[in-house]
Amino acid sequence: MKLVENDVAVITGAASGIGRTTAKVFANHGASVVVADVDEEGGAKTVADITENGGEATFVRTDISDSDDAKRMIETAVSEYGGLDVLFNNAAIEGPVARLGEYDNDAFEQVIDVNLKGVWYGMKYGIEAMLADDGGSIISASSIGGEVAVPQYSGYGAAKAAVGQLTKYAALEYAEDGIRANAVAPGIVRTEMIERTVEEHPEMEAQFLETEPMPGLADPEEIANAVLFLGSDMSSRVTGVTLPVEGGYLAQ
Template sequence: MRNLVDGKATVVTGGAQGIGEATALRFAEEGADVVVADVDEEGGHGTVDAIEDAGGSAVFVETDVSEAAEVQTMITRCVEEFGGIDVLFNNAGIDGPLENIVEYDEDGFDRVIDVNLKGVWLGLKYGIEAMLADGGGSIISTSSIGGQVAVPEYSGYGASKAGVSLITKSAALEFATEGIRANAIAPGLVETPMVNDIMEENPEMEEQFRNMEPMGGLAQPKEIANSVLFLGSDLASRVTGHTLAVEGGYLSQ
């Protein structure tokens, strides 16, 4: 059987660990050529090595997604290395401060918006420009259930992730006739370094986290990667403008 994303030039931001790493590996397994982009050089090279060890093709491009020039370079490198760009996974993100609005630090608010929202906007801006020159493509951005329901002390994060879903719809509408699809995923709780760090710093939250989703426990990064794979592949050829929640039933309550 043909692989799901054979020969598709794919950029994954935040590819050094967690959901991005799992997605980069999954796309490579299904035949994609992958640009792993991240601020974490060591982790990014680790993902590239894992892909190459499994017989796949990947390069690392050090990128801060909140910097326009670096996002442009990331996209250009994909076109140069792999002859175009077919899929972009705008996934890099940070959780930012964990405080109520009164206590929330203003610089922390700016940073979470810069990385999580502006970073996605820059990816759409330069990714779509390159895809238009290359016959179209599919962009998936990482939102969160925290962008659909308010989580106390996560105002900056929640606003950034709600914004991701909205600009995904903007992009979908603006380029619907030009072969560009734009979708988002909204994970619930996924067992990644981001969530493990929160549970380590706040041990009292672990049990609450593990009981949060009706299906119980935490999602594994690969379960999110498989949903991204669907949206990035031609299986989702008529799907655009959506935020696909991958949250064990949480939003059905």
């Protein structure tokens, strides 16, 4: 069964990791996908992966921390595919690994710009398009670091906690307009983001492997499937929640 047949989905950060995998999963389930990212090469690869498989996708270069770019990204969905049904605010940067007192000022601002303001811009312009097109579903990427403190990730965690709160606001304010808003909170997922961190801080690999009560790390598909659930009518009565996809970490 195809769960998002004929839907139009915009996915930010879709040139890599969870975003790329989610773009492919949505295309396999019948959606036309707008692949948005700062990484043009990676974005083109995601589009090629989808079209070679018979799916429909287009790339739009987007720095999601820039409001004009965010607006153009949403306009691309409308001009290319006639509307917007699903928005996955997935793009984020990890920022430095440092205790709060040693966290670099510029890096903090950058993390807030991409991970929080980027989600805000996506929601703002995405909602505008969904209101014009009988509603839709917004999913944003949070993290276990947005639910509890994960030491040395204060900027990232603060932005992710705020993503959960923005999700509640969007859900309540647009509940009567057919727009649902939810978030997913992954634990540790095998992506380029984690590979970069392990390269810089090899001592963290063992810590990552032991984080989730379920063994090993999550595969990007396991997050993409949760996003598919939240983006499809399978979750038609679910709004305002942050769904943990973290092998039981938050149950402790």
